[in-house]
Amino acid sequence: MLSAIRVAAIASNTVREAVRSRVLYVLLFFAVTLMLFGIVLSSLSYVESERILQDVAMAAMRVFGVAIAIFVGVNLIHKEVDRRTVYTILSKPLTRAEFLFGKFAGLVLTIWLQLAIMVACFMGVSALTGAEVGAGHAAAFVLLGGELALIVAVATLFSSFSTPLLSSFFTAGVWLAGHLTRDLRDVGLRSNSEWVGEAGVWLHRMLPDLQSFNLTIEAVHGLPVTAADVWLPLVYGAAYTTLLLLAATLIFDRRDFR
Amino acid sequence: MKPGSANRVVVRGALLALALAITIGAFGALDATPKIDRGEIFVPPAEQLRFASFGFDAVLSDYYWLMALQLVGDASKPVEGGSVAKLIDVVTALDPWVGHPYRFAAVWLTDSLENVHAANRLLARGVAYSPLDWRNRHYLGFNHFFYMGENAKAAGILEGALHLPGAPRYLAPLVAKLRTEREGLETARGFLASLVETSADPRTRAEYLKALDEIDTERRARLLDQARSIYKKRHGRDIERVEDLSTGQRPVLRKLPPAHPHFSSFAWEIDPETGDIVSGFYGARYRPYEHIRDKERRQRWLGDAAHVSRES
Amino acid sequence: MDAADAIVRVENVVKDFRPSFGLRSRRVLHGISFDVQDGEIFGFVGPNGAGKTTTLKVLMGLIRASQGHATILGCDVRETAFRQHVGFLPENPYFYDYLTGREILSFYAKLSGVASRAREGRVSELLDWVGLSAAADARLRTYSKGMLQRVGIAQALVHEPKVVFLDEPMSGLDPIGRKEIRDLILRLRDEGKTVFMCTHILPDVEMLCDRVAIIVEGRVRHAGATDAFLGEGEPEADLVLAAVPADLPAQLEELYAASLRGHGDRLELRVREKFVQDVLQATLGAGGHVVSVTPHRTSLESIFLHAVEESSRC
Ligand SMILES: Nc1ncnc2c1ncn2[C@@H]1O[C@H](COP(=O)(O)OP(=O)(O)O)[C@@H](O)[C@H]1O
């Protein structure tokens, strides 16, 4: 099985490396800027401007959270192979799975750190404008964290065999499709062709159902959120993430580092 | 300074100035008029937008909401109801839990029967998603009564808002009034009377009791209407004053009922516009108030609609 | 030699590289075999592109052999656990340069399963051992190439492995750096470790290795004890003479079958070792000076060149 010490060693070093990346801070800066811009934008509406502010801020968190997840995720293995740091690391008594899980854990921690900063900023602009923040928001943030971890796992899978550029395209594609599959399924089911309907259903089953991680509207409107709304997606996400990582390990295990 | 470096400065400076001039000139030539002002706002169908929102429904909804605000914010142009309807449809399809946009639609979509219908569809969506908000029901009921003359339906919708938090006191009397037409005065009276019993707030009760007074007065006015028709049969002419009913030869009534249950100083009058017998206290009969122009518009709209439906 | 207790065994290892696009794969290793014995310094020698690094990557489990079999300490190289006893210095090693020397070694110590109690002491000891104590808390970004190479050796040793694999440990270093690394390698042998070293620098091999295998174009051409290679043929010596009279060169050439090279009154010549005394006496007698006398051994270079030539012929 995986050794916690080794995984932790890789993970903590990954965090250490990732937080040094300038691109990360540029993205974070954009996110914060967009949230502040939300204040201006929401003032264009003479009603419900707190809601609009929170909508914009949530969207900023989602967009830049995913951008960060994809950016750090696809560079995951590539950088290590490219700089050949992987040679010395894998020559140690460390399985490739441990390496992969360690990298993944480190990146997820990094992204959650970024998310925490964005949440703090969200609270800041909300307090500034008197917009209410409740338990729904906490649920939405937690689920966003789950979605981002899943995206990192998708990026990990792709980057276990592909170049960063292609991986980022693939990952972005999965992310978009993951938000689309419910609608695709519904469209498919409404179509006359049984085949199309079936395809829609299977697409929805196979791709991650990312809409289940989206509680933006519920949070902003203070709609009731049940415990199952939170823990079910989290369980689903954790299981799906594990599947992705296992697949990535299978590929990574067979890979030549040349 | 090296020979030639002065030259280089001049060339670079000239190039910079040229590039800057072209940039500014070309920028000015770009047609950057907002799409709204060009009258070509493109609002994708709500269905498609929701499909391709990728989890950004809320913020997209806000975007189209701000666009709708711009559309009506320009005082120099008449508001084109169709665009508002499309925009608010998108806004509320993307985020059906919004509040104000529904009422916004109700306010701005009053220029044609078609738009009122559109507003009603939107308001119905608002009622479905925010069933505890009295305001969407209020606007919906109002539209049914005011623009479409469907008083019974309006009453049904408004009745659903009566007990919602924040609902105004005048709603129940209004419902009673609207119900009268189809269900009769006694039903309306019973409805209000039961509300009086169940409402705890003294000011609300007072409001309802006032409405009951008006119903009692209407009852008497209807009695006078009957007396008036007997008078016509008997004398072959209409009354000139309401007192004619109880005075002169062969009066129909021995005595006129009071024109208000509590205030005896008010008398019955004949409304010069409608010819109706009205209480001096109320100045009008017990029915939803409607300005004559509103009535005319409604009849025109509904006539048109009937005409169109007959054609098709 | 008993193959059974070989520390490293490579049997008929073949490696084909498949290009990213295209179907034709390229064979880089054509079935190589060799053994490394306990406690020796083994030189894996060959020109650039011969397949040394590729072989080493197979041994380190970084790539999979297409055919054949390799074991280290009796374990299949595709396994992981035995790496507890293996150290590896890659060619031109690169490390996280935002870490300090101490941090990077501590990182590798964790990966290698060095107990947390022992870790700090082990790291300090190693830093001392490779002479990096002074720079231990500077970031690797500020290290010179020689210092990085020593970090590389230190990380390979952090878990006290039994066998150490070094890929071109001396390449790209200045003479002082090379000497330092050479000394470290000799110290490793003194500590009883087995050292496997790839290189194309022949003097280093002659100086360090107990045994060598020569690899050319993915095939092992020669393998055996270094001394056995070098002992072939009769010993000779190189002499440098100065202020030689004009008639001396011809005389020496005739008498001692010396091969000559001269410019002005300076003369370089190679003679069989048994004639050295005579040549010196003749020179001094004729009024010349002796500048230097160096014993000449058959160099690995000649064997090496011979092997390369051979492979290009067939
Ligand atoms: N990733 C690779 N893909 C294809 N060919 C490679 C790859 N890596 C090395 N080679 C080829 O394999 C041969 C051996 O390379 P290498 O083992 O690095 O040689 P050495 O270390 O002996 O200099 C070379 O001809 C090289 O071009």
Ligand SMILES: [Mg+2]
């Ligand atoms: Mg090499």
